[in-house]
Amino acid sequence: MTHSPVIVALDYPTAEGALDLARRLDPADCRLKVGKELYTRAGPALLAQLHTLGFDVFLDLKFHDIPNTVSRAVSVAADLGVWMVNVHASCGRRAMTQAADTLAQFSAPPELIAVTVLTSFSQAEFEEVHHGERLEERVSMLAALTQDCGLDGVVCSPHEVPRLRAERGLNFGLVTPGVRPVGSDAGDQTRIMTPEQAIAAGSSYLVIGRPITQASDPLQALHQINLTLGAD
Ligand SMILES: O=C(O)c1cc(=O)[nH]c(=O)n1[C@@H]1O[C@H](COP(=O)(O)O)[C@@H](O)[C@H]1O
Numbered sequence: 001m002t003h004s005p006v007i008v009a010l011d012y013p014t015a016e017g018a019l020d021l022a023r024r025l026d027p028a029d030c031r032l033k034v035g036k037e038l039y040t041r042a043g044p045a046l047l048a049q050l051h052t053l054g055f056d057v058f059l060d061l062k063f064h065d066i067p068n069t070v071s072r073a074v075s076v077a078a079d080l081g082v083w084m085v086n087v088h089a090s091c092g093r094r095a096m097t098q099a100a101d102t103l104a105q106f107s108a109p110p111e112l113i114a115v116t117v118l119t120s121f122s123q124a125e126f127e128e129v130h131h132g133e134r135l136e137e138r139v140s141m142l143a144a145l146t147q148d149c150g151l152d153g154v155v156c157s158p159h160e161v162p163r164l165r166a167e168r169g170l171n172f173g174l175v176t177p178g179v180r181p182v183g184s185d186a187g188d189q190t191r192i193m194t195p196e197q198a199i200a201a202g203s204s205y206l207v208i209g210r211p212i213t214q215a216s217d218p219l220q221a222l223h224q225i226n227l228t229l230g231a232d
Pocket of ligand 1: 011060062115117118119155177178179189207209211
């Protein structure tokens with residue numbers, strides 16, 4: 001069990017790249033996230049290897065489908081022993097409720113969280129796909145629906161955290177990508193904050209990829225983040 005809120009996003013094209021970093025990391029310092037790129041390549045075998053190394057693993061496949069498909073997919077994720085799994089909140093009430101009910105049958109189910117609005121979206125980009133809506137209103141509405149369906153939390157940007165923490169209470173998980181230590185490149189993320197700002201705002205977990213994986217010294221980059229958070 002780590003005291004760090006950091007979840008390192010292992011966005012690598014091969015299992016070797018991901019395992020190379022994972023073997024140098026200590027499960028006492030972070031959790032790991034396996035997303036679409038790595039999972040498409042390496043699948044359940046890699047999850048098993050990361051579990052053997054002692055890590056809690058967030059399987060980030062953002063399931064977005066009909067209720068039957070979503071609930072069966074999260075059930076398989078639970079079978080694989082992951083610590084956290086996610087769906088898109090825009091799957092709607094039936095899919096999320098069925099997924100939560102399915103996981104409730106496991107003795108040690110993964111945390112089930114739902115993506116609200118991707119952290120790469122700016123308000124202008126958001127309006128291209130959701131005409132006339134305010135991004136933060138949609139995040140707020142989807143978080144309320146997610147909680148009502150019995151899930152453990154949402155993925156949102158740190159920008160929405162103060163509002164969601166006030167609206168959804170202290171026990172609702174707020175998992176935030178879009179985290180950039182001072183001086184690191186934003187890349188394709190738009191709604192960003194530093195690790196300290198995100199935690200001060202009320203984030204439960206920080207998903208951080210490139211600022212660690214692309215650093216010249218990834219271990220030092222993680223160490224520095226944990227240090228600034230007092231989680232070293
Ligand atoms: O569900 C996610 O993890 C996720 C949701 C979201 O809204 N934004 C987002 O960036 N992510 C993931 O979080 C990670 C962020 O990585 P970096 O931008 O490299 O720190 C990536 O693996 C994304 O797939």
